[in-house]
Amino acid sequence: MATRTRAARLDPSERRAQLIELGLRMLSSESPDRVPVDEIAEAAGISRGLLFHYFPTKRDFYVAVAREAARHLLEVTEPDPELHHMDRLHASLAAYVDYVADNEALYIALVRGAAGSDKELQAISEETRAESARRVVEALGLVDVDPGVRTAVRGWVGFIEETTLDWLRNRDLDRDRLLAVQEQVLVHALEAAVGSALV
Amino acid sequence: MATRTRAARLDPSERRAQLIELGLRMLSSESPDRVPVDEIAEAAGISRGLLFHYFPTKRDFYVAVAREAARHLLEVTEPDPELHHMDRLHASLAAYVDYVADNEALYIALVRGAAGSDKELQAISEETRAESARRVVEALGLVDVDPGVRTAVRGWVGFIEETTLDWLRNRDLDRDRLLAVQEQVLVHALEAAVGSALV
Structure with a gap:
């Protein structure tokens, strides 16, 4: 019995991580107001009060979960240095689309949901976009990126x-068709950007 | 004197329209919390209280202004039926970019700013995107749009x-270069979408 009790007693950083992990699994709404705090506290085996000790408001919890979702998304889509340009892009895009399919509500929240008037959530979305753009530039081995190419890559994101x-x-489009269009549009967007500089 | 007083007395719908028009000119922030109600009331020559009679909260005012901005944006970018496909697209895109350059804060608000957790603002953004996509499909004379083409057009928006x-x-990219890239990417995105259906 004593062991069981000790096993459930987490230090503050472990508890925080556990709650965020539950949030990643249980958030199914794009609104910070609708964080199911009672269910999350119950799943963690703690009181609602203790959850609010770690995250003073639903919004604080939501921001922490959104930040972790953004981190996950960037982690699973980390370009594989073993692969060459277009293969690297393909692998990252496939991982992106698969992550999104498995984490639909969080993705909508990240891109659209709560990113509006909340400056902190907006910053998380913007940083994720900027990092995605930076990676494309790096993965394709682009150097001395001119404004047209930078804008095209951001547009592609x-x-x-x-x-x-x-x-x-x-849900009426084949995943591989989606990926094919996404990849080809990047190539074309870069061609258009480079071409437009020569006019 | 009597005439002057009467001239400033607007009926409710005129007053509403006047306040929204002032909002379109004076809003320079993406947050409903920062609507400059005092300045707007002063510019309209009415009391702060009367402004709140028309719009009970800053958010109500902000939503009304955002809706009007979306309406303006769609109005100035209305495709010209006299023009043929790519010319029509070019004219609408140029009008879009010029409108945005003249109404920067409102555009950011419409696309990103307050579109998040506020369902009504989010709906305004979504409807504007959907209408833009519908117009592209129509302007290019596309018929029987398959899911790949529909997705590509939404992506292009x-x-x-x-x-x-x-x-x-x-502000480091030439307007015409921006327009050229935007136009070419649409053509390429449609080609990629059609091509991906044939694989």
């Missing part, structure tokens, strides 16, 4: 977000 | 939003 949201909403 | 935001943020 928007293309990825909107096509992925549309795919989630309708 | 995201591409337009992100490239336009990047252009506003950095």
